[in-house]
Amino acid sequence: MSVVSSSPILSPSSGRLSSNSSTNLPLFSTSFTKPISQKRYPLIVFSYKSGTGLTSEDKKELLKRYGLDPDEFLSEPSPKTRRRKEGRGSKLVVSDEKSQEERTTHRLLQVLGGKARRKKLLSPKGMDVRPMMEVVKGAAFDILQSAGGCPASLRPGRWLDLYSGTGSVGIEAISRGCSEVHFVEMDPWVVSNVLIPNLEWTGFLDVSSIHTVRVETFLERAEQFVGKDGPFDYMSVTPPYTAVDYEVLMAQISKSALVGKDSFIVVEYPLRTDMLDTCGCLVKIKDRRFGRTHLAIYGPDWAQKKRKSEKKIPIVT
Missing domain, CATH: 3.40.50.150 (Vaccinia Virus protein VP39)
Structure with a gap:
């Protein structure tokens, strides 16, 4: 697997921050050209993804470096909420200083034609x-x-x-x-x-x-x-x-x-x-x-x- 990065991001293979100062592309631009464990993942551009192996302080420092609010990006659901994520829908609690809002999904949409016809899709x-x-x-x-x-x-x-x-x-x-x-x-x-x-x-x-x-x-x-x-x-x-x-x-x-x-x-x-x-x-x-x-x-x-x-x-x- 190779990771092409334009800014300090986590390399999935090493768990360390890497940087490339010779380019001037957007924040968190990542390109996966070979699969991890034989599975190809989608290209995700300008995205912040949890579970990268960084400590909380590393994440906060990285976000502050780009003028972003760490509290906005690093809010995590409680363990109780994570256990609710199962079956045909999922639940996540998004926290802020004043209130908690629960976001859930259900399956009301479907594919209308072609190879995946009649397959149900999740929607919030x-x-x-x-x-x-x-x-x-x-x-x-x-x-x-x-x-x-x-x-x-x-x-x-x-x-x-x-x-x-x-x-x-x-x-x-x-x-x-x-x-x-x-x-x-x-x-x-x-x-x-x-x-x-x-x-x-x-x-x-x-x-x-x-x-x-x-x-x-x-x-x-x-x-x-x-x-x-x-x-x-x-x-x-x-x-x-x-x-x-x-x-x-x-x-x-x-x-x-x-x-x-x-x-x-x-x-x-x-x-x-x-x-x-x-x-x-x-x-x-x-x-x-x-x-x-x-x-x-x-x-x-x-x-x-x-x-x-x-x-x-x-x-x-």
Whole structure:
């Protein structure tokens, strides 16, 4: 196993801090290129993961060095709470100075099509994470498959799942034919207790990369993630409605190196939100409403022409 690090992190093989001052990449950037005990783990970028072997003082010093609050990152659940984590759900107590909030999971979502069809997925109880409704997700993939010229499955390619949460959209993409998915989710609890267990349960952990970072930061540093593979073939954008400015977000995406001339973008947005007819070099090929939720899909010009030509084909009875 080799660990490529841009900042002081723990090397899993040695249990010691290491550093690389010759690069200037983000905090806690880790790349695993060979498996531990013959098992490949996902790439986790900008993430802090407990159980690294560091002492409490080492962890506090490391976080302070980067201007972070150790109390925010190092709060741990009680032993009693850890024993509750079992079966189909898990529980974790998140502590602060004023109150304790219990976060739990349940299995309400499922994969709709492909290799993992009907497999149930974990999701957090409450409204802190709002997964895409299944009717919206099903419609999005039907449109993408048709626009790509393969109604039975997705064209092979790389998918970027922004605001991934449970990973439901990205997992659906792998199940239906995508070869690789990158998940961007800023909540470490959701990553550890929901996203990674869902990827393990569906068997897609080996073709997944997880980026525990704000979407805005990920987009700002897009070029370092594109690398030799070029733009993503697909992108899903499912943010919490009240937490983003869609005009600013879509402008940032349209100028990003993550998007190419043959990319498809799926955007879920709320009622009374104006979405442009274009996103960079892409055009809007579909815009549908599901109650208070809207779904816009952008794609290359050839996909729009293909859908229009399909509508003109007469039905022979």
